Amino acid sequence: MKIFSKEQIYEGDRFTIKKQNISSSELMERAGISLFNWLDARLQGAPVPILIFCGIGNNGGDGLVLARHLISHGYNVKTFIVDFSDKRSKDFLINYERLKETTKDWPVSIHSVDDFPEISSQDIIIDAIFGVGLNRPISDWVIALFKHFKASKALTVSVDIPSGLYTDKTPKHEDDVVTSNLILSFQTPKLVFFLPETDKYIDQWEILNIDIDATYLETTETEAEVLGKYDVLPMYKQRDKFSHKGSYGHALIIGGSYGKIGAVQLSSRSALLSGVGLITAFVPKCGYIPLQTALPEAMVITDADKKLITDIVFDIIPDAVGIGIGLGTDEKTVKAFESFLKNNTAPLVIDADGLNILSKNKALLKYLKEDTILTPHPKELKRLIGDWEDDFDKLSKTKAFVKKHKVLVIIKGANSISVYQDKLYINSTGNPGLATGGTGDVLTGIITGLRAQGYTALESACFGTYLHGKSADLAIEFKGYQSLIASDVISYLGQAYLDLFKQADTPLSEKEQKPEEVKK
Numbered sequence: 001m002k003i004f005s006k007e008q009i010y011e012g013d014r015f016t017i018k019k020q021n022i023s024s025s026e027l028m029e030r031a032g033i034s035l036f037n038w039l040d041a042r043l044q045g046a047p048v049p050i051l052i053f054c055g056i057g058n059n060g061g062d063g064l065v066l067a068r069h070l071i072s073h074g075y076n077v078k079t080f081i082v083d084f085s086d087k088r089s090k091d092f093l094i095n096y097e098r099l100k101e102t103t104k105d106w107p108v109s110i111h112s113v114d115d116f117p118e119i120s121s122q123d124i125i126i127d128a129i130f131g132v133g134l135n136r137p138i139s140d141w142v143i144a145l146f147k148h149f150k151a152s153k154a155l156t157v158s159v160d161i162p163s164g165l166y167t168d169k170t171p172k173h174e175d176d177v178v179t180s181n182l183i184l185s186f187q188t189p190k191l192v193f194f195l196p197e198t199d200k201y202i203d204q205w206e207i208l209n210i211d212i213d214a215t216y217l218e219t220t221e222t223e224a225e226v227l228g229k230y231d232v233l234p235m236y237k238q239r240d241k242f243s244h245k246g247s248y249g250h251a252l253i254i255g256g257s258y259g260k261i262g263a264v265q266l267s268s269r270s271a272l273l274s275g276v277g278l279i280t281a282f283v284p285k286c287g288y289i290p291l292q293t294a295l296p297e298a299m300v301i302t303d304a305d306k307k308l309i310t311d312i313v314f315d316i317i318p319d320a321v322g323i324g325i326g327l328g329t330d331e332k333t334v335k336a337f338e339s340f341l342k343n344n345t346a347p348l349v350i351d352a353d354g355l356n357i358l359s360k361n362k363a364l365l366k367y368l369k370e371d372t373i374l375t376p377h378p379k380e381l382k383r384l385i386g387d388w389e390d391d392f393d394k395l396s397k398t399k400a401f402v403k404k405h406k407v408l409v410i411i412k413g414a415n416s417i418s419v420y421q422d423k424l425y426i427n428s429t430g431n432p433g434l435a436t437g438g439t440g441d442v443l444t445g446i447i448t449g450l451r452a453q454g455y456t457a458l459e460s461a462c463f464g465t466y467l468h469g470k471s472a473d474l475a476i477e478f479k480g481y482q483s484l485i486a487s488d489v490i491s492y493l494g495q496a497y498l499d500l501f502k503q504a505d506t507p508l509s510e511k512e513q514k515p516e517e518v519k520k
């Protein structure tokens with residue numbers, strides 16, 4: 001699902017208005033009706049007090065349309081105008097007049113803290129104060145109103161985006177944003193719904209269709225996309241009846257040091273279960289017996305050294321290599337890594353200590369072949385690209401890095417983001433059960449396995465993160481968050497593949513329904 005920028009949202013509105021020969025207030029009517037339909041389907045006429053707080057722009061206009069329809073359907077509605085400016089938008093004013101025709105209850109204007117209404121915890125608050133048009137700091141009394149909402153503990157539904165949240169930067173203070181329980185967002189999720197720093201403002205969201213022109217939606221290239229099942233499904237490669245192990249590539253996992261051989265075992269096993277035809281692990285000598293015992297399907301090549309990798313030599317021709325897991329950063333290992341990088345021609349995935357070595361020896365970056373995949377968690381990323389001011393700065397710095405070195409970077413974490421050629425691909429699967437040692441090694445194995453099977457770098461990253469998260473989502477049903485371990489993620493990989501062809505996708509219009517614990 002594409003994520004449109006603020007400018008693209010405005011352009012989509014303009015395009016639709018022109019193409020469908022409608023007025024902007026007709027489009028606002030659609031938006032308001034979609035809000036009404038959503039609420040009406042759930043409230044079924046219940047007499048619960050609904051307090052609608054409208055700003056003076058088009059977000060407020062949406063609130064006014066909603067108020068009119070709720071009132072004319074007999075709902076118990078009180079409408080407030082949060083009068084933070086005189087510059088009321090044209091469509092706000094049209095709907096302000098229309099509301100007058102529907103009700104004798106004139107909307108109440110709020111100009112200061114003295115005007116705040118009492119709000120009971122049993123009420124429903126509709127937050128239609130600021131939408132994507134927020135462009136400067138908010139007045140203190142309006143922020144006080146946000147706090148008043150929060151203190152009431154009333155269920156709060158935000159129209160389009162929680163008021164106070166910018167589309168392109170992170171708020172300075174937590175109190176500057178409405179704490180909403182649900183966001184009903186028009187046509188497209190916003191990028192801030194997926195970033196670590198703004199996640200605390202996002203509980204649940206749903207997309208409401210307001211029939212923005214289909215051609216516009218299809219043909220507009222967006223900076224970001226969130227990938228669900230039906231986005232990754234076309235990447236899936238079917239198996240041919242007469243295929244054989246040679247048809248599915250040979251993956252090589254290079255890593256491990258004394259005490260960290262398990263990481264290589266996890267990666268190698270993951271590559272196997274991702275479907276690779278053959279797997280070889282390159283480890284220090286101490287890894288030989290554990291690997292041959294734990295993973296009989298794998299072939300093992302050992303370094304001359306017992307505990308460390310000191311010289312990466314092998315006589316196989318791998319279709320993809322994953323390097324860095326459990327590797328350590330000993331000087332001899334750094335030398336071996338350097339010489340490997342200079343000579344390697346196979347598609348490459350670099351993780352963990354491989355990334356740390358690169359960070360400490362930036363001169364090595366020039367040896368990265370085009371489409372190399374780097375899989376840093378945020379700390380590794382910081383070592384690689386330097387510090388950032390906020391999540392948006394992080395994304396633009398990562399993009400610059402990706403462009404400069406012609407690589408693909410997966411920023412791991414909840415909603416892992418694959419950054420490739422100026423675009424962001426946001427993963428939609430996974431859960432906090434994955435916050436446990438070794439799950440990153442599993443991801444590296446899966447992605448290396450896919451790459452060896454002939455998936456492109458972008459496909460391997462997107463499909464790999466999807467499968468990895470999906471396995472964890474399926475696994476927690478039986479393991480719970482606390483007891484999920486990296487090996488479980490591998491065990492459920494088969495289920496994740498099967499799930500691609502099963503049951504309808506969890507609607508992306510909603511945050512995935514997870515057990516109570518992760519709901520904030």
Ligand SMILES: NC(=O)C1=CN([C@@H]2O[C@H](COP(=O)(O)OP(=O)(O)OC[C@H]3O[C@@H](n4cnc5c(N)ncnc54)[C@H](O)[C@@H]3O)[C@@H](O)[C@H]2O)[C@@H](O)CC1
Pocket residue numbers: 013024025027028031032055056057058059060062084085089091129130131132133134135136137138139159160161186210
């Ligand atoms: N074509 C349309 O009319 C549609 C508009 N939509 C709604 O329109 C919203 C965007 O509307 P607007 O662009 O009017 O903007 P908003 O309603 O988000 O913002 C209100 C106005 O306040 C001003 N403003 C921004 N920050 C301020 C601050 N801190 N203090 C005081 N004033 C501030 C802005 O200049 C803007 O004009 C969307 O989020 C969505 O809810 C939807 O109705 C869909 C269709």
Ligand SMILES: Nc1ncnc2c1ncn2[C@@H]1O[C@H](COP(=O)(O)OP(=O)(O)O)[C@@H](O)[C@H]1O
Pocket residue numbers: 352377412413414415416429430431432433434435436437438439440441442443468
């Ligand atoms: N809260 C979370 N929600 C979803 N995925 C997560 C979460 N925490 C971690 N992950 C995923 O788990 C993996 C952890 O990788 P990493 O930090 O490298 O672990 P390790 O080095 O121990 O293997 C990444 O794929 C990351 O996206």
Ligand SMILES: [K+]
Pocket residue numbers: 059127128129130131158159160161162163
């Ligand atoms: K809002």
